Amino acid sequence: MKTKKQPESSHTKHQSTGEWEVADIFHGYGEAYRQEYPLPYDHQKVMKAIMTCRTELLGGHLQQCDSCGFERLVFHSCRDRHCPKCQTTVKARWLxxxxxxxxxxxxxxxxxxxxxxxxMIALGNKKEIGTLLFRAVSQTLLEFGRNPKNKLGGKIGFIAILHTWDQKLLDHFHLHCLIPAGALSPDGSTWIHPNSDYLFSVHALSVVFRGKFLDFFKRAYQENRLSFVGKTETFSTENAFQNLLNCLWQKEWVVYCKPPLDEPKLILEYLSRYVHRVAIANQRIINVSNGNVTFTYKDRQNNTIEECTIKAVEFIRRFLLHVLPKDFMRIRSYGFLANRSKKKDLTRCKELLGVKAAPSKMTSTRDLLKEMFGIDITQCPQCTKGKMLNIKEIQPLSETYTINEVFTMFGQADTS
Structure with a gap:
């Protein structure tokens, strides 16, 4: 079965944009990766979803322009939250x-x-460590907000988003938090403005955050909620674990606060890029050939865009480091933005700040994508005047294929 034509020494570029994709790397080097590393079921599921996304394997529609008659095949998306080319609509609705x-x-x-x-321990215990991280950060911020000594003395609100990667796709566990400058008073009668250009002392936040996290971490160990396998097995004994705790207590934990933003839409747009996908955008992949992948990354120290070239198998390994546990929520809201209290508290905050209640509306997918990203999904790409209409449904080829069959269907690049 042909889905993409395979070049002799490298994999094919995306047909519509001319860009390389994570799917291309999986197509070309997934089998080589499997020969070198174990492939657990959750990784297989992610790889299969990304490799089959927007191909005839998932079915789709035949569309025709109502003006010029141009036809195109539009295949269904995999909707996997790790897929770099999925979730555009979900992301737009979240934003x-x-x-x-x-x-x-x-x-x-x-x-x-x-x-x-x-x-290493976090990679082997993603759900547990992720939960501890959310708990430690949320309790730290909410307590600082309630404490009058920290200049507010009320209920703050914030959104927290878990990232597990750095710009080179290596493991780097951190939470991004977006926090309005101010708090709702305990009796709900006043909006409390901060009396300085910073919210809380990052040094004080760091100390409390470290204390809370390590307390939760120690408790998780004592209750046997942590798994120690492979290279982390050495930490399973009480003495080794206590030595690790001592080392972590001596370190200064990093809490970074960027200057306050008067236009929070900008940071929301930044965070939205990572809300419904993981690790890397396809646009950053600039070449896949001869067993190597080259992608761009931001050098934050020099504020420059650089290139990184690594083996394709290593790229796959790094990407799969960030597969999330099933049903794990990596976006959470707290304080007056928490789902259980948002309707009452956020409404009150808006009243106190003179924000008029906007009428609720349900924007169509077409209008939403056009407004947010300038994409008109119904416009004919040929004449740019007509609208593309679905004229025929294409059934999925199969819904029961295995990862082995997917590798066989798409073929593999020559990685010898």
Whole structure:
């Protein structure tokens, strides 16, 4: 079965944009990766979803322009949250919903980072360590908000998003938090503005965050909620685990606060890029050939865009490091933005800040994508005047194929 024509020494570019994709790397080098590393079921599921996304394997529609008669095949998306080319509509709706919650105040962008000494344990315990990280950060921020000594003395609100990667796709566990500058008073009668250009002392936040996380971490160990396998097995004994705790207590944990933003839409748009996908966008992949992958990354120290070239198998290994546990929520809201209290508290915050309640509306997918990203999904690409209409449904070829069959269907690049 042919889905993409295979070049002799490298894999094919995306047909519509001319860009390389993560799917191309999986197509060309997934089998080579499997020969070198174990491939657990959750990784197989992600690879299969990305490899079959928008191909005839998933079915789709034949569309025709109502003006010039141009026809095209449009295949279904995999909708996997790890897929770099999926979730555009979901992302747009998330961004639209968050924009309706914005308040007319400055916003702070805080980043809480776990020391790299914990990375290997975190990779083997993603759900548990991720949960501890959310709990430690949320309790730290909410307590600082309630404490009058920290200049507010009320209920703050914030969105927290878990990232597990750095610009080179290596493991780097941290939470991004977007926080409005201010708090709702305990009796709900006043909006409390901060009396300085910063929200809380990052050093004080770091100390409390470290204490809470390590307390939760120690408790998880004592209750046998942590798994120690492979290279982390050495930490399973009480003495080794205590030595690790001592090392982590001695480190200064990183909490970074960017200058307050008067236009929070900008940081929302930045965060939205990572809300419904993981690790890397296809646009950053600039070449796949001869067993190597070249992609761009941002050098934050020099504020420059650089290129990184690694083996394709290593690229796959790094990408799969960030597969999330099933049903794990990597976006969470707290305080007056928490789902259980948002309707009452956020409405009150808007009233106190003089924000008029906007009528709720359900924007169509077409209008939403056009407004957010300038994409008209119904416009004919040929004449740009007509609208593309579905004229025939294409049934999926199969829904029961295995990862082995997918590798066989798409073929593999010559990686010898």
């Amino acid at each position: 639209e919903a968050r924009q309706t919650e914005l308040l007319p105040v400055a916003y702070f962008h805080l980043v809480f980072t776990v020391p790299h000494e914990l990375n």
